[in-house]
Amino acid sequence: MIEVSELSKEYKIVKKQPGLSGALKSLFHREYMTKKAVSQISYSIDQGELVGYIGANGAGKSTTIKMLCGILTPSEGSIRVNGIVPYHERQKNARNIGAVFGQRTQLFWDIAVRESYDLLKHIYQIPEDQYKKNIELFTEVLQLEPLLGIPVRQLSLGQKMRCELAAAFLHNPSVVYLDEPTIGLDVAVKARIRAFIREMNQLHHTTVILTTHDMQDIEEICKRIIIIDEGTILYDGSLQSIKDRFGDKRVIHFELDLQSPFTIPAELSEYVSLQANGEDEEGRISLSFSNQAISGADVISAMLKEYHIRDLTIADSKIETIVQEIYERGV
Numbered sequence: 053m054i055e056v057s058e059l060s061k062e063y064k065i066v067k068k069q070p071g072l073s074g075a076l077k078s079l080f081h082r083e084y085m086t087k088k089a090v091s092q093i094s095y096s097i098d099q100g101e102l103v104g105y106i107g108a109n110g111a112g113k114s115t116t117i118k119m120l121c122g123i124l125t126p127s128e129g130s131i132r133v134n135g136i137v138p139y140h141e142r143q144k145n146a147r148n149i150g151a152v153f154g155q156r157t158q159l160f161w162d163i164a165v166r167e168s169y170d171l172l173k174h175i176y177q178i179p180e181d182q183y184k185k186n187i188e189l190f191t192e193v194l195q196l197e198p199l200l201g202i203p204v205r206q207l208s209l210g211q212k213m214r215c216e217l218a219a220a221f222l223h224n225p226s227v228v229y230l231d232e233p234t235i236g237l238d239v240a241v242k243a244r245i246r247a248f249i250r251e252m253n254q255l256h257h258t259t260v261i262l263t264t265h266d267m268q269d270i271e272e273i274c275k276r277i278i279i280i281d282e283g284t285i286l287y288d289g290s291l292q293s294i295k296d297r298f299g300d301k302r303v304i305h306f307e308l309d310l311q312s313p314f315t316i317p318a319e320l321s322e323y324v325s326l327q328a329n330g331e332d333e334e335g336r337i338s339l340s341f342s343n344q345a346i347s348g349a350d351v352i353s354a355m356l357k358e359y360h361i362r363d364l365t366i367a368d369s370k371i372e373t374i375v376q377e378i379y380e381r382g383v
């Protein structure tokens with residue numbers, strides 16, 4: 053139902069000249085350079101799939117989602133969503149999709165939430181019974197009742213996000229794109245939002261493409277993940293198979309009293325590696341290793357012999373660790 057083939061997107065950006073004279077010069081003569089944000093990606097997604105679209109900052113996730121929604125036109129390649137080319141038929145595509153983009157709102161700022169929903173009902177021509185049913189269900193699952201009479205501008209971030217999600221699903225779209233739907237929210241609101249997304253998928257077989265930096269979102273919602281790095285796909289497959297493949301990876305975060313720069317103790321050098329961010333001024337470092345090769349207890353005891361450890365935490369979310377490893381070292 054979503055077919056992406058050899059998709060690329062380049063941005064044309066103005067080359068900045070240094071200093072005031074450079075700024076003045078560029079008023080008259082602009083030099084451009086291109087930035088390849090997405091490069092030759094291909095995949096297909098079936099109806100009803102829950103896909104996590106993940107990658108480090110600047111990897112190309114939002115650019116891809118914007119092309120899927122029809123907001124941006126690809127530089128090369130093609131997209132079809134339910135047979136529609138989104139950037140050619142934006143309006144037709146919009147009837148089939150829902151979207152939530154982080155901080156931006158599709159609700160009307162100055163009117164009560166319920167009135168925004170009424171307007172969306174007219175825009176999408178949602179039949180009365182479907183509208184009523186959805187409002188009732190969404191109000192219950194997302195606990196919207198106390199919010200419906202309030203203008204969007206008076207809502208907190210978490211309240212607004214719950215209202216946004218309801219708006220995105222109101223017309224029973226076949227695909228919903230969610231860009232960071234849980235960013236900055238408290239644990240209870242995150243849980244409610246995740247439960248809502250799962251319920252919508254079960255009820256209507258809605259396809260959900262979710263970009264997030266929160267690996268708990270991925271664990272709780274997605275069956276498949278696509279990892280993107282510098283515009284290309286690093287991994288596309290089931291969450292379970294990546295866990296099976298990399299599930300032995302562990303990370304321990306240490307806070308050390310360092311007198312000199314950190315070096316890995318000789319007895320660990322074969323088994324552990326220092327994570328890419330190295331050490332910070334507080335003496336914090338992270339070591340990753342395979343627990344097939346060495347146990348966490350042995351890593352800690354070797355560290356204790358050489359360093360004074362102020363504190364340590366063992367990374368608790370496996371997928372978090374795996375993804376960090378993949379971002380740093382590839383698949």
Ligand SMILES: Nc1ncnc2c1ncn2[C@@H]1O[C@H](COP(=O)(O)OP(=O)(O)OP(=O)(O)O)[C@@H](O)[C@H]1O
Nearest residue numbers: 063065087089107108109110111112113114115116
């Ligand atoms: N409008 C734009 N003009 C020029 N370059 C852009 C534009 N939008 C994004 N980019 C660049 O394209 C690359 C991919 O950006 P994109 O926003 O798709 O990444 P992302 O994976 O969504 O990142 P994040 O997790 O930080 O949201 C980045 O290098 C970014 O600087």
